[in-house]
Amino acid sequence: MPRTAVVIGASMAGMLAAAALARSADTVDEVIVLERDELPDEPRPRKGLPQGRHAHILLPSGRDAIEEIVPGGGVRKRLLAAGATERGLTSGLVTLGPQGWYRRSRHHESHPLLVASRDLIDWTVRDAVLTSTTRISIRRASAAGLLGTAERVTGVRIGGGEGAVGNEDLRAEFVVDASGRGTRIEHWLSELGITDIPKDVVDAGLVYASRLYRTPEGAEAFPPAQVTADPGGGRPGRSGLLLPIEGGRWLVSLGGTRGGEPTADPDDFVRFAHGLRHPIVAELITGAEPLSDVVLSRSTRNERRYFEKTARWPEGLIALGDAVATYNPVYGQGMSVAALGARALSGELDRTGILAPGFARRVQRAAAKVVDAAWMMSVGQDQWFPDVRGKSPTLADRWLSAYTGRMARVATGSYRVSTAMCEVTTLQADALHLLRPSLLLSTLLGPVLPPLAGPPLTPEERAVLSSLSGGH
Numbered sequence: 001m002p003r004t005a006v007v008i009g010a011s012m013a014g015m016l017a018a019a020a021l022a023r024s025a026d027t028v029d030e031v032i033v034l035e036r037d038e039l040p041d042e043p044r045p046r047k048g049l050p051q052g053r054h055a056h057i058l059l060p061s062g063r064d065a066i067e068e069i070v071p072g073g074g075v076r077k078r079l080l081a082a083g084a085t086e087r088g089l090t091s092g093l094v095t096l097g098p099q100g101w102y103r104r105s106r107h108h109e110s111h112p113l114l115v116a117s118r119d120l121i122d123w124t125v126r127d128a129v130l131t132s133t134t135r136i137s138i139r140r141a142s143a144a145g146l147l148g149t150a151e152r153v154t155g156v157r158i159g160g161g162e163g164a165v166g167n168e169d170l171r172a173e174f175v176v177d178a179s180g181r182g183t184r185i186e187h188w189l190s191e192l193g194i195t196d197i198p199k200d201v202v203d204a205g206l207v208y209a210s211r212l213y214r215t216p217e218g219a220e221a222f223p224p225a226q227v228t229a230d231p232g233g234g235r236p237g238r239s240g241l242l243l244p245i246e247g248g249r250w251l252v253s254l255g256g257t258r259g260g261e262p263t264a265d266p267d268d269f270v271r272f273a274h275g276l277r278h279p280i281v282a283e284l285i286t287g288a289e290p291l292s293d294v295v296l297s298r299s300t301r302n303e304r305r306y307f308e309k310t311a312r313w314p315e316g317l318i319a320l321g322d323a324v325a326t327y328n329p330v331y332g333q334g335m336s337v338a339a340l341g342a343r344a345l346s347g348e349l350d351r352t353g354i355l356a357p358g359f360a361r362r363v364q365r366a367a368a369k370v371v372d373a374a375w376m377m378s379v380g381q382d383q384w385f386p387d388v389r390g391k392s393p394t395l396a397d398r399w400l401s402a403y404t405g406r407m408a409r410v411a412t413g414s415y416r417v418s419t420a421m422c423e424v425t426t427l428q429a430d431a432l433h434l435l436r437p438s439l440l441l442s443t444l445l446g447p448v449l450p451p452l453a454g455p456p457l458t459p460e461e462r463a464v465l466s467s468l469s470g471g472h
């Protein structure tokens with residue numbers, strides 16, 4: 001009897017979970033990926049990936065997890081060949097953090113962020129996975145429920161999608177829910193009698209507004225520029241990020257939390273960017289040619305389902321990616337958490353197989369550890385914005401925030417401290433890493449170098465900025 005795994009959703013979490021399952025030849029014979037979207041055969045926007053219109057960065061932890069799960073897929077190489085770039089977090093970005101401008105190291109490039117359009121990343125990962133094996137097939141269908149009992153899931157009910165005629169039962173030994181933030185898994189589990197899934201929501205009311213521009217002539221080498229929100233300022237958090245992406249384009253995403261939201265009005269876009277704590281993003285785009293309308297996203301809240309904490313969990317079912325947790329996108333974590341979750345599945349498959357007792361529960365717990373790190377970082381910041389819904393800071397949060405705030409200030413004048421912080425923000429080290437005695441001491445002693453008065457630009461970049469902003 002062939003053993004079948006069914007994955008719901010053909011995006012980051014789904015394709016990587018499929019790749020992990022397909023590699024485990026001794027326990028899985030075939031993997032069927034259900035996707036309700038019509039998938040393009042080249043990098044193009046698609047309906048089921050509305051966030052693809054907004055700026056996305058892939059952290060090095062996510063990149064490495066992808067390379068590990070799809071060995072020989074050459075995802076990084078393919079992305080770079082298609083026009084993606086890698087930017088060292090401590091050298092290749094111009095960033096105004098809450099505590100000041102981060103210095104850019106000329107000697108030390110670390111923590112490379114992969115920068116490309118989400119559509120390119122989506123397509124490249126899917127194509128690399130599909131060409132790496134013949135044991136994965138994608139079927140255009142919408143999952144409408146789970147088959148089985150609270151003890152064991154035995155497949156997926158298909159139906160209810162575009163053009164669907166009725167329901168169909170698809171039997172499987174293993175099911176992965178990777179259907180993203182709109183997952184219906186809580187409802188599906190309740191139909192099996194599991195209703196005790198703890199959930200947390202922390203919602204700063206963030207709205208994202210994004211627009212594409214043609215990169216102005218002469219500005220092709222200008223690095224990504226970012227003005228972050230200040231969660232400690234007592235005002236709505238407003239941020240801006242300009243990413244050079246493939247095709248000679250700049251993708252600019254602006255964000256504002258409740259009370260400080262951007263709008264879809266094109267005239268408001270540059271005005272909003274001018275109102276940030278520094279006008280660098282506005283100055284860069286003022287004269288640039290827009291290539292798209294302004295698109296908004298409100299899918300930005302932190303929401304977590306603690307599947308690992310239910311009293312019962314069925315064999316044969318796991319959830320990964322946004323179906324488990326979503327985060328404020330400004331921290332750039334979602335795709336990497338999805339990839340690290342799929343790596344947790346892969347690691348467990350190396351030890352046992354999908355039919356081993358407790359397998360699903362173990363994977364779910366391992367995936368939750370990755371979520372923990374991203375969740376702590378995102379919620380740890382968002383809980384400070386005005387009118388945030390879902391959580392008020394505790395005494396411990398206040399202490400931690402005072403400490404990390406000081407550390408962020410020290411990081412603006414110390415490569416050692418900024419590198420240590422990057423380890424944590426890129427999900428390569430646990431947050432406990434920041435409590436190491438040597439770092440505690442550096443944080444207490446203060447910055448080694450004085451604060452920068454303006455953006456850390458090379459003379460060439462300064463000339464570009466000056467010409468684009470009309471000499472201001």
Ligand SMILES: Cc1cc2nc3c(=O)[nH]c(=O)nc-3n(C[C@H](O)[C@H](O)[C@H](O)COP(=O)(O)OP(=O)(O)OC[C@H]3O[C@@H](n4cnc5c(N)ncnc54)[C@H](O)[C@@H]3O)c2cc1C
Pocket residue numbers: 008009010011012013014034035036037047048049051054055056057058059141142143144178179180181182183208297299300320321322323329330331332333334335336338
């Ligand atoms: C504005 C914004 C900016 C972001 N920026 C970043 C960033 O810089 N870096 C980063 O790492 N992350 C970022 N993210 C988060 C990132 O987009 C998600 O974390 C990531 O896409 C999660 O992948 P996923 O596979 O879990 O879900 P998704 O990418 O949402 O994919 C779910 C898939 O399931 C399909 N599907 C849904 N329901 C069904 C069904 N019933 N049956 C069949 N198929 C179904 C959908 O069509 C879709 O293809 C951002 C998010 C937003 C909203």
